[in-house]
């Protein structure tokens with residue numbers, strides 16, 4: 001934790017006294033007896049967490065120091081020390097972005113409590129910025145990947161076109177057909193990946209074909225060779241499944257979490273079978289993801305949708321490491337569609353997760369053969 005405090009006060013006695021108080025509490029303390037020196041110190045010691053600054057000082061007063069800090073390092077909370085009965089000044093500094101003010105003579109406990117709060121706020125802000133930075137990095141990576149995939153399309157179209165041409169010219173050569181169909185398959189994979197990235201990126205409402213999203217999600221997992229070759233897939237998609245309106249990424253992320261959990265649950269199973277079912281009746285439209293994995297203990301069932309509940313500790317020789325956020329976030333994403341989650345599980349045999357939506361969300365029957 002960054003616990004560096006800068007104290008700025010022209011009264012050397014107060015400076016010494018406060019320095020002692022904060023050092024005693026374990027803070028790392030810097031002192032400056034005027035505003036100019038304080039700002040110089042702040043420029044050099046960029047990891048300073050909180051500034052405490054007197055208002056009445058010769059040359060550069062506290063209000064000017066505050067203005068400079070807000071301008072140069074806006075994330076650092078500044079606590080101002082004001083004289084008794086200087087209410088107007090106090091209001092002014094608060095309006096100009098001070099974190100808080102303390103009246104002199106300083107009550108040490110009150111100052112310590114405010115400093116503690118200032119550090120907490122700063123750490124929260126830094127954490128938010130860090131998360132935002134990560135999200136932006138992920139978005140940039142997504143755009144980059146989409147760009148690569150898009151660039152692959154040109155040479156691939158060329159391979160497919162020549163393979164087709166040569167297939168016609170040398171019909172006796174069966175391997176040309178193989179090149180042609182492998183090229184076409186690659187083209188489909190790239191197109192569906194581009195399509196998916198595009199849809200994940202935009203959070204617009206659109207018509208959702210649940211069957212199609214499930215197919216795309218499983219296709220995505222197919223990039224994992226173990227999933228592709230060792231997991232048998234059993235599809236049972238209702239051809240006339242009604243479509244609903246929603247945001248693509250809400251559904252794709254939820255189904256991806258359920259498929260990932262099913263895959264994880266089957267890591268130790270001899271028979272790995274993933275079932276993907278969809279259906280509807282006059283009350284509901286539903287999706288079911290089932291697996292032939294380890295199953296869920298009865299005592300864990302009520303906790304599945306709690307944030308951070310995970311049995312994938314990564315410890316005791318277990319290679320899987322979970323966050324415990326998959327089901328929680330799936331529920332959060334789909335609750336706006338009044339989704340209900342239902343779990344049937346048998347230890348050692350497998351699990352079925354059913355997500356059902358009220359039929360009232362149906363727009364019209366889905367296009368037959370979308371899957």
Ligand SMILES: Nc1ncnc2c1ncn2[C@@H]1O[C@H](COP(=O)(O)OP(=O)(O)O)[C@@H](O)[C@H]1O
Pocket residue numbers: 257261262265291293294295296304309310311312321322323324325326327328351
């Ligand atoms: N298909 C499944 N089979 C067995 N256990 C499951 C299954 N899906 C979820 N679970 C249990 O629910 C817990 C929470 O799942 P989730 O919220 O996705 O978090 P994580 O996968 O990160 O652990 C898992 O750790 C696991 O114990």
Ligand SMILES: [Mg+2]
Pocket residue numbers: 257260261322325326327
């Ligand atoms: Mg999970």
